[in-house]
């Protein structure tokens with residue numbers, strides 16, 4: 001019993017272990033980078049082996065890293081442990097990770113750092129230990145064994161208070177160093193001096209005093225100097241601040257508050273930097289009005305060429321002055337960006353001062369048609385090549401064109417996301433304009449205002465129904481997100497190499513249409529409502545060529561109609577034969593119907609259908625007539641029916657014999673007694689009705705030509721009923737029963753059931769014939 005419990009326990013443990021290993025593998029990619037982030041893990045998963053190259057354990061609840069956790073993951077190159085609750089790390093935890101290049105321990109709960117963690121990480125390039133709870137970097141140098149370290153992020157906002165000389169021992173070169181130390185109180189002078197070269201230093205230090213000490217140490221080693229989170233740059237601080245004539249080429253201020261005064265002071269400090277090329281101010285606040293008096297005495301901005309201001313809130317933006325005090329410093333500026341800074345106008349005089357400016361980005365501001373007139377007055381920005389006025393409140397594209405027309409080297413205009421819903425018929429542009437972006441401008445239709453010199457045109461996200469502009473030089477055309485139903489005509493834009501018509505209402509495109517784009521290399525027609533006709537399908541499914549040109553093929557090309565293939569990829573959609581060869585099918589159906597008609601016609605002919613019909617008609621006619629009282633109107637003894645061929649015998653022999661008999665019989669002959677002008681069948685019916693008997697003179701001719709008039713159900717007269725003697729048959733010549741057509745079944749029956757009088761050739765027997773006939777007529 002005890003034994004079985006044990007084996008059960010062992011089995012369960014083994015089962016659980018293998019399950020977790022399988023479970024783990026699901027989160028690894030092909031290169032064995034395993035992503036277990038945000039999975040609420042409270043420990044590093046067990047079973048990590050040497051095939052794993054990357055491990056993302058971020059955003060879990062891990063509290064410690066023990067000695068065994070990573071022991072077998074010896075090929076690990078990336079280990080991300082940020083945003084956990086790690087308090088303790090075993091001294092030997094990372095001992096075997098000699099290939100580790102990237103270690104992130106930020107945002108944990110480490111209160112002290114141990115040099116033994118890092119002492120074996122000889123490949124480490126990037127280390128992040130920001131956002132923990134340590135107050136200093138420890139008693140022994142932490143990084144002295146990290147020969148390959150290039151990116152280092154350390155410190156924290158609340159606890160980090162001390163930087164000592166030994167802390168950076170062993171580091172001689174860094175690409176990026178961030179020190180987060182809002183609470184730094186003690187900086188041992190010279191601590192950072194040991195690092196010979198730092199490409200980019202980010203200082204997030206509150207205390208002006210410490211900041212000045214630090215900058216003093218790095219003045220000759222830093223290329224890009226970034227300050228973050230400085231709320232007050234007051235005079236006493238700025239006066240002491242000096243970067244010397246350092247190697248600094250770029251200064252970034254992020255999340256700072258600038259007044260007229262501090263901005264001026266900073267400008268003065270920067271003007272002392274002999275190599276300064278670029279100044280960037282990001283996510284900051286400006287409390288002044290642009291009255292930078294301090295700069296009046298400055299002669300030039302030195303080597304500064306690039307100024308970027310992005311996301312600057314300005315409390316008094318409406319009362320910002322004309323910056324006349326700095327005008328003389330703008331001479332050498334080549335690139336200027338004021339993005340999202342509430343700029344609504346640049347005074348004309350200021351604009352004219354930018355003698356070297358080639359690139360101007362005023363995107364996300366408050367420029368209007370009227371203020372454009374001042375900002376881009378005559379002779380403004382004479383060297384401008386590129387202008388970005390995306391996301392302003394402009395509505396007159398013609399005016400924009402005119403304002404820029406004087407710029408001789410102007411090539412690129414991004415005027416996207418304005419409100420040019422209408423545009424004039426013609427506009428005056430700079431002749432060198434090559435690139436125009438007017439996407440997202442609510443434009444309903446394009447006019448010849450669009451200049452012919454363009455090589456790249458973006459008219460995406462407008463309301464265009466068609467594109468019909470002649471742009472002979474155009475190489476790239478973007479018409480994403482409009483309402484086009486057909487491709488633009490190639491004859492007007494024959495040089496196009498790249499065309500993007502995503503998210504339109506294109507129904508299809510044909511070989512002929514595409515063929516005209518002789519230079520087309522890429523066509524992006526994803527996400528359209530393709531009508532998958534047979535022609536279209538056979539074209540796009542046919543060749544290699546088309547699939548090489550199409551971007552996003554095949555997964556983003558979906559049929560919208562017909563309903564049988566709706567939602568299917570164009571590449572695999574198949575239509576049935578009837579859908580694809582409609583004309584052929586119609587043609588075949590016609591042929592088939594014709595054949596059937598012919599067959600019916602032949603059958604009709606063969607089966608005498610016409611005759612049947614005629615007879616039916618006659619019968620119907622007869623039926624419609626009121627039935628007469630037979631006895632009253634009878635005025636003939638017999639109606640004689642005979643064929644014209646036999647008229648000689650009937651008229652000369654029989655009529656003589658019967659009408660001159662004693663008593664004479666009164667005969668009705670159609671030649672003699674029929675009412676002229678009445679239809680023959682009516683006449684026959686009338687005559688039969690007016691006669692006691694009907695005498696059929698049967699001969700081959702009669703059967704062929706006359707009988708047909710009687711055959712069809714003359715039951716009306718009860719003429720052919722077996723017990724009716726009204727019909728008298730005379731057989732003028734012998735008739736074989738087989739020679740009687742099958743459809744004359746009445747005649748056949750009649751001849752079978754009734755005795756008929758046969759006309760004898762022998763003269764002696766003729767008397768008997770006449771006698772019999774007379775008897776038959778009298779009965």
Ligand SMILES: *[C@@H]1O[C@H](CO)[C@@H](O)[C@H](O)[C@H]1NC(C)=O
Nearest residue numbers: 033034035036037038039056
């Ligand atoms: C890891 O997964 C998280 C969420 O599951 C995801 O947000 C993150 O982008 C992934 N990271 C990598 C490198 O794949």
Ligand SMILES: *[C@@H]1O[C@H](CO)[C@@H](O)[C@H](O)[C@H]1NC(C)=O
Nearest residue numbers: 084085086087108109110111
């Ligand atoms: C960090 O560690 C302290 C003890 O050192 C503990 O009181 C605190 O709860 C921990 N914080 C987190 C977020 O785990």
Ligand SMILES: *[C@@H]1O[C@H](CO)[C@@H](O)[C@H](O)[C@H]1NC(C)=O
Nearest residue numbers: 207208209232234235236237
């Ligand atoms: C300027 O900064 C120094 C150092 O932080 C501080 O002592 C002083 O009070 C500040 N002065 C003003 C006017 O803010």
Ligand SMILES: *[C@@H]1O[C@H](CO)[C@@H](O)[C@H](O)[C@H]1NC(C)=O
Nearest residue numbers: 255282283284285311312313
């Ligand atoms: C702009 O800067 C402010 C701080 O000055 C920041 O809060 C905001 O998120 C920034 N906006 C953008 C879009 O970066």
Ligand SMILES: *[C@@H]1O[C@H](CO)[C@@H](O)[C@H](O)[C@H]1NC(C)=O
Nearest residue numbers: 339361363364388389390414
């Ligand atoms: C213009 O500015 C917008 C918004 O800042 C940006 O997205 C766009 O890329 C810029 N255009 C050019 C041509 O640089």
Ligand SMILES: *[C@@H]1O[C@H](CO)[C@@H](O)[C@H](O)[C@H]1NC(C)=O
Nearest residue numbers: 382383384385407408409410
């Ligand atoms: C225009 O560009 C050419 C060639 O780069 C240059 O020589 C010329 O000075 C420029 N003209 C202006 C007004 O910038």
Ligand SMILES: *[C@@H]1O[C@H](CO)[C@@H](O)[C@H](O)[C@H]1NC(C)=O
Nearest residue numbers: 390416417437439440458478
């Ligand atoms: C045109 O501007 C829009 C919006 O600013 C942008 O998304 C797009 O990439 C630009 N087009 C080109 C060709 O740069």
